[in-house]
Amino acid sequence: MTLISQNKMFGGVQSVYEHRSAACDCDMRVAVYLPPGSRLGLCPTLVWLSGLTCTEENFSLKAGAQRAAAQLGLILIAPDTSPRGADIPDDAAYDFGKGAGFYLNARQEPWAKNFQMESYIRDELTAWMLANLPVDPERIGISGHSMGGHGAISLHLKNPQLYKTCSAFAPITSPTQVPWGQKAFKGYLGADEQTWQAYDCTHLVKTAPSRAHILIDQGTDDNFLDVQLKPEIFKTACAEFGQSLNLRLQDGYDHSYFFIASFIEDHLKHHSAHL
Amino acid sequence: MTLISQNKMFGGVQSVYEHRSAACDCDMRVAVYLPPGSRLGLCPTLVWLSGLTCTEENFSLKAGAQRAAAQLGLILIAPDTSPRGADIPDDAAYDFGKGAGFYLNARQEPWAKNFQMESYIRDELTAWMLANLPVDPERIGISGHSMGGHGAISLHLKNPQLYKTCSAFAPITSPTQVPWGQKAFKGYLGADEQTWQAYDCTHLVKTAPSRAHILIDQGTDDNFLDVQLKPEIFKTACAEFGQSLNLRLQDGYDHSYFFIASFIEDHLKHHSAHL
Numbered sequence: 001m002t003l004i005s006q007n008k009m010f011g012g013v014q015s016v017y018e019h020r021s022a023a024c025d026c027d028m029r030v031a032v033y034l035p036p037g038s039r040l041g042l043c044p045t046l047v048w049l050s051g052l053t054c055t056e057e058n059f060s061l062k063a064g065a066q067r068a069a070a071q072l073g074l075i076l077i078a079p080d081t082s083p084r085g086a087d088i089p090d091d092a093a094y095d096f097g098k099g100a101g102f103y104l105n106a107r108q109e110p111w112a113k114n115f116q117m118e119s120y121i122r123d124e125l126t127a128w129m130l131a132n133l134p135v136d137p138e139r140i141g142i143s144g145h146s147m148g149g150h151g152a153i154s155l156h157l158k159n160p161q162l163y164k165t166c167s168a169f170a171p172i173t174s175p176t177q178v179p180w181g182q183k184a185f186k187g188y189l190g191a192d193e194q195t196w197q198a199y200d201c202t203h204l205v206k207t208a209p210s211r212a213h214i215l216i217d218q219g220t221d222d223n224f225l226d227v228q229l230k231p232e233i234f235k236t237a238c239a240e241f242g243q244s245l246n247l248r249l250q251d252g253y254d255h256s257y258f259f260i261a262s263f264i265e266d267h268l269k270h271h272s273a274h275l
Numbered sequence: 276m277t278l279i280s281q282n283k284m285f286g287g288v289q290s291v292y293e294h295r296s297a298a299c300d301c302d303m304r305v306a307v308y309l310p311p312g313s314r315l316g317l318c319p320t321l322v323w324l325s326g327l328t329c330t331e332e333n334f335s336l337k338a339g340a341q342r343a344a345a346q347l348g349l350i351l352i353a354p355d356t357s358p359r360g361a362d363i364p365d366d367a368a369y370d371f372g373k374g375a376g377f378y379l380n381a382r383q384e385p386w387a388k389n390f391q392m393e394s395y396i397r398d399e400l401t402a403w404m405l406a407n408l409p410v411d412p413e414r415i416g417i418s419g420h421s422m423g424g425h426g427a428i429s430l431h432l433k434n435p436q437l438y439k440t441c442s443a444f445a446p447i448t449s450p451t452q453v454p455w456g457q458k459a460f461k462g463y464l465g466a467d468e469q470t471w472q473a474y475d476c477t478h479l480v481k482t483a484p485s486r487a488h489i490l491i492d493q494g495t496d497d498n499f500l501d502v503q504l505k506p507e508i509f510k511t512a513c514a515e516f517g518q519s520l521n522l523r524l525q526d527g528y529d530h531s532y533f534f535i536a537s538f539i540e541d542h543l544k545h546h547s548a549h550l
Contacts, residue, residue, distance in 0.1 A: 007533035008496070014533055064339035064536065221283070258282035258289055261339065 010070035011036035023119040024083040031060040037073035042136035044275040045075040049148030053099045056080045062257035068265040072272040079125055083114040095180055103151030104199045106188035141165030141271035150175055157204040165271045167215040169260050170222055173234030174202040180228050202237045209243035215270045217263045219253030285345035286311035298394040299358040306335040312348035319414035319550040320350040324423030328374045331355045337532035343540040347547040354400055358389040370455055371462055378426030379474045381463035416440030416546035425450055432479040440549045442490040442542045444535050445497055448509030449477040455503050477512045484518035490545045492538045494528030
């Protein structure tokens with residue numbers, strides 16, 4: 001692996017690394033914050049999945065999460081949102097191709113060769129951070145924003161032994177029922193909608209609710225709320241199938257990192273308390 | 276004035292406005308954070324001056340200052356670092372021309388027509404914020420980073436009745452004695468070095484020390500420390516001429532916003548306590 005940048009922050013270290021992904025057949029970047037306490041032993045760790053158009057940088061530059069992470073002794077891991085490189089296929093739209101990997105394993109060409117983000121995050125990133133960082137394998141949680149909220153909830157529900165805690169900001173909670181998800185799933189997975197279910201949070205929570213308590217923050221002034229996010233669909237499914245959920249509607253907040261920064265401390269405390 | 280963007284954050288509102296500057300003969304952008312308490316009456320206010328290459332955005336996106344500002348009831352005002360627009364003269368270097376206004380009034384052509392940043396900040400921005408925001412005129416402080424640290428200290432020392440408190444991160448404290456300052460002052464002000472003194476913090480503190488206590492944070496791993504920043508020159512002058520100064524050398528920190536984010540709360544508390 002290659003160290004791209006390193007900056008001291010709140011007594012700990014914010015770094016960006018580049019490492020090889022066999023699943024995505026390219027080099028991937030990942031931002032890592034190590035709190036000061038990580039010098040002393042294994043730490044609880046939060047994996048953060050960003051939303052459409054983001055890279056590994058947005059969370060570490062804009063969310064202000066390192067302050068609370070330093071206090072709580074929590075490692076932060078923020079991977080990129082898709083494979084990258086000149087030879088990686090792309091699409092002109094912001095919501096498909098690079099920057100829009102949707103944390104799934106693509107089956108359609110030309111995407112299948114590189115867009116294996118589920119395998120990359122779940123298997124390769126986990127192995128990489130356990131091999132290279134003081135990550136406690138028994139205390140890993142997952143969170144994310146928008147497309148990354150969909151990724152966090154679905155990866156948690158499918159792998160509750162790996163990702164023991166879960167939260168999200170403004171997640172796409174029923175991707176098979178909204179335009180962003182339908183476009184991406186058709187493109188990456190194909191026209192057979194049956195195969196989409198494995199990546200739909202609302203379907204997953206019906207078949208495999210977790211024992212964890214999920215925290216979601218959703219701004220009421222979010223431009224994407226009514227068309228793309230639709231948290232009420234997920235809330236209904238959680239209530240029906242026994243999934244513990246705290247869906248907080250935050251009055252007047254939008255879809256931006258200004259919203260995330262305002263409540264990230266609550267999310268870090270949620271993970272820290274349950275890990 | 277035009278509202279460019281507005282986002283709820285920590286219960287308050289982060290905005291960007293554009294307004295006309297007669298001094299710079301162009302439209303200028305300014306980022307404003309209003310804490311929740313600003314609905315109730317006039318608030319203490321901190322003007323933040325950014326460094327080379329920055330715009331009005333860097334501080335509000337990366338410093339994480341709004342959290343403490345919301346708690347302290349402090350308004351944050353972050354103007355741009357130079358005049359902007361297609362018809363504004365520029366230079367290919369990052370440390371001269373656009374993004375490098377040095378908070379002075381240029382006297383050389385082609386800069387003199389637009390690069391009047393001292394007048395813009397001191398006169399126009401002050402009048403604008405008093406007319407349009409709940410800013411208490413008796414409780415205004417000033418801070419900044421690098422080139423903006425030079426701007427903050429020199430504006431404070433020249434206008435202690437306007438900017439009652441002062442702090443800085445990694446400021447250029449003796450611009451007439453370092454390459455960044457010498458290049459900019461020669462270009463904007465001309466070859467007569469006598470005229471440069473009006474913008475040199477170390478000269479100003481000798482002729483007009485203020486009654487305020489100045490807080491400076493400087494990272495020991497800052498790449499620019501030994502060649503461009505040289506805080507020891509300023510510290511010696513402060514000691515000799517009775518200027519109260521707390522120069523904190525922060526072990527292992529660099530010149531980035533990761534450093535600023537780590538200590539911005541201390542600076543906001545410094546201003547809040549003395550305003």
